[in-house]
Amino acid sequence: MATVDEPRAESPARRRQAGGREPRRGQASSHCPMATGGVAAPAGRRRLAGVLLLLLCLAALAFPWVFRLPYHRDLVIRVFLYAMLAQAWNILAGYCGQISLGHAVFFGTGAYASTMLQMRWGWNPWVGLVAGIPVAVALSLAIGSPCFRLRGHYFAIATIAIGEIVQTLAINWDFIGGARGLTLPFQKDSLLAFQFHTSKYPYYYIVLALLILCLLVSWRIEGTRLGYYFRAIREDPEAAQSVGIPITRYKLIAMAISAAFVSAGGSFYAQYVLYLDPDSVLPLSLSILICLLAVVGGVGTLWGPLVGAALLIPLSEFTRIQFGGTGRAVDLLIYGALLTLVAVFQPAGLVGLLRRWQRR
Amino acid sequence: MALLTVEGITKRFGGLVANHNISFAVEQGEIVGLIGPNGAGKSTLFDVITGYYRPDAGEVRFDRHGLVGRRPDQVNRLGIGRTFQKLRPFHAMTVLENVMVAAMRHQADPSAARREALSYLEFVELLDKRDSYARDLSTGQRKRLELARAMATRPRLLLLDEVTGGVDQRTIPTLVQLIGRLREQGLTLVVIEHNMRVIMSISDRIVALHLGEVIADGPPSEVVKERRLIEAYLGDAFVVPSGERLPSGESSRGNA
Structure with missing residues (x-):
């Protein structure tokens, strides 16, 4: 082994002596003939992403002081929650290329786990949120192990089937409330109890923290071996x-990370709404919505899911206000139209569109 | 002991026998040319060796390890790199990233992997294309990219599938030179190649397949005289009874 490696192992070192650290520092400089495309752009983009992430944090922290109506705050909480779910989905589907249409399973797992632990055994909801994560991860691995043998569309179809099975099981499982669902016990406002009734601020900051954590993890993944391996598997x-990439192992890693965040989102949702049933936390429509937000915003990008959620969630609220009960499906019509446009003209989503403009 | 030993490999697809009882060995430092008409089972054999197909019978040994039953990534980790006949670059990744991914098997740190990847790109003369996306490369460039990517996993044995296939004539000498330089680095190579002039000049030994079976195994100068090989390629009308003269003038006898 060593005899084979030596001549080649030597040459990078030699180059480093000769050219200094040029390749790393000069990513966007003149010695690179295609400085605007390829590696130079992602590296610069990564730095830009870091700055944007920081700005987002600041803006988001200030937000509750700008918008004082509870309705607006509720809307933003939903945007952040769905953005987080879509970004978690994006880790598996966008980076690693495994399209799941069953992510509601992990959302429901988180919601039911924290609620049941709280209602049956009196666990603290925060502990329940954390305890739900390994349950969802275990479930994701159990689903992934057989399903990752399937490629492309077949994997997506299998996840739809599993989502439907889990929802049906939940509807018929009386222990967890069956079709009637669960109403969480009402408690006094406190951070410890994870319930806040006089103001939505705390919910806002909790979901913001979850979103930022999810974005940070994704950002970190992009720059490490994990991210490179995910993209190679997708390609x-x-x-x-x-x-030499053990693809099933890395798909399972992507699945587990994704499921962990979605589960935390489910637990948050249960504490926020204080009511859950199979129809609200396990429906196929939720799995599809999560996917849709990421696709419209930009699959496989750091900002796509957030952009998608920021656009589509208010849109659906707006149509509900405008058309009331008579226009219940108007938001779906608009989603459908947007999705068609994205699929035809810009598969990289709105973020891809922005990048194209930026390049001009 | 041989570095790679193929022992009685048989691979069937339904009723089709793609490989039938194939046996040969590759010594350390050797360049073995694998030839045969389309459908002879060459690429199937590569897929069997590297774990993409499980053979119906037989065993492959690499440096005392049995390879049958191992996954492709495990085979790579034992020290076998490969390229694909139907090229498989990571399209939406840049040339540099393509090679970095492979180098990350040893270098988890992206900047270290990047430095190593650059040295392989220099080796295959693709340094100036490092920031292009793999999908924008020409066929010849893609072949070299796949070579760099395979090398970046630091293999001891490289399986190259159709080095010059689909590449324009002017690029062929560059690729042939590259293979020569791989040998200088101490690599052992098995090369599938259709271009007879190329394969005869670079190989130490030729293994010829026809309809899934080995029909010739030996130095190029002897293999070209093999009656069954000429039959396989050109039909029996071209077989010169004494075996003295090659039809078509594709290769000269003295070049090995």
Whole structure:
């Protein structure tokens, strides 16, 4: 082994002596003929992403002082929650290329786990939120192990089927409330009890913290071996294997990270709404919405899911206000139209569109 | 002991026998050319060796390890790199990232992997294309990219599937030179190649397949005289009874 490696192992070192640290520092400089495309752009983009993330944090922290209506705050809480779910989905589907249409399963797992632990055994909801995560991760691995044998559309179809099975089971399982659902016990406002009735601020900051954590994790993944391996698996699983990547293991890692965040989102939702039933936390429509937000915003990008949620969630609220009960499906019509446009003209979503303009 | 030993490999697809009882060995430092007409079972054999297909019978040994039953990534980790006949670059990744991913098997740190990847890109003369997306490369460039990517996993044995296939004539000498330089680095190579002039000049030994079976195994100068090989490629009308003269002038006898 060593005899084979030596001549090649030597040459990067030699280059480093000769050229200094040029390749790293000069990413956007003149020695690179295609400075605007390829690696230079992602690296610069990564720095930009860091700055944007910071700005977002600041803006978000100030937000409750700007918008004082509870309705607006509720809307933003929903945007952040769905953005977080879509970003978690994006880790598996966008980066790693495994399209799941069953993510409501993990949302429901988180919601039911924290609620049941609280109602049956009196666990603190925060502990319930944390305890729900390993349950969802275990479930995700149990689902992933057989399903990752399937490629492309077949994997997506399998996840739809599993989502439907889990919802049906939940409807018929009386222990967890069956179709009637669960109403969480009403408690006094406190951070410890994870309930706030006089103001929505605390919910706002909790979901914001979850979103930022999810974005940070995604951002970190993008810049490490994990992110490179995910993209290689998305691009070509067979070729990824040929360079020594155990693809099933890495798909499971992506699935587990994704499920963990979605589960936390489910627990948050249960505490926020204080009521859950299979129809609200396990429906196929939720799985599809999560996917849709990421797709419209930009699959496989750091900002796509947030952009998608920021656009589509208020849109659906707006149509509900405008058309009331008579226009219940108007938001779906608009979603459908947007999705068609994205699929036809800009598969990289709105973020991809912005990048294209930026390049001009 | 041989570095790679293929022992009685049989692979069937339904009623089709793609590989039938194939046996040969590759010594350390050797370049073995694998030839045969389309459908002879060459690429299937590569897929069997590297774990993409499980053979119906037989065993493959690499440096005392049995390879049958191992996954492709495990085979790679033992020290076998490969390229694909139907090229499989990571399209939406840049040339540099393509090679970095492979180098990350040893270097988890992206900047270290990046430095190593750059040295392989220099080796295959793709340094100036490092920031292009793989999908924007020409076929010849993609072949070199796949070579760099396979090398970045630091293999001891490289399986190259159709090095010059689909590449324009002017690029062929560059690729042939590259293979020569791989040998200088101490790599052992098995090369599938259709271009007879190329394969005869670079190989130490030729293994010829026809309809899934080995029909010739030996130095190029001897293999070209093999009656069954000429039959396989050109039909029996071209077989010169004495075996003295090659039809078509594709290769000369003295070049090995």
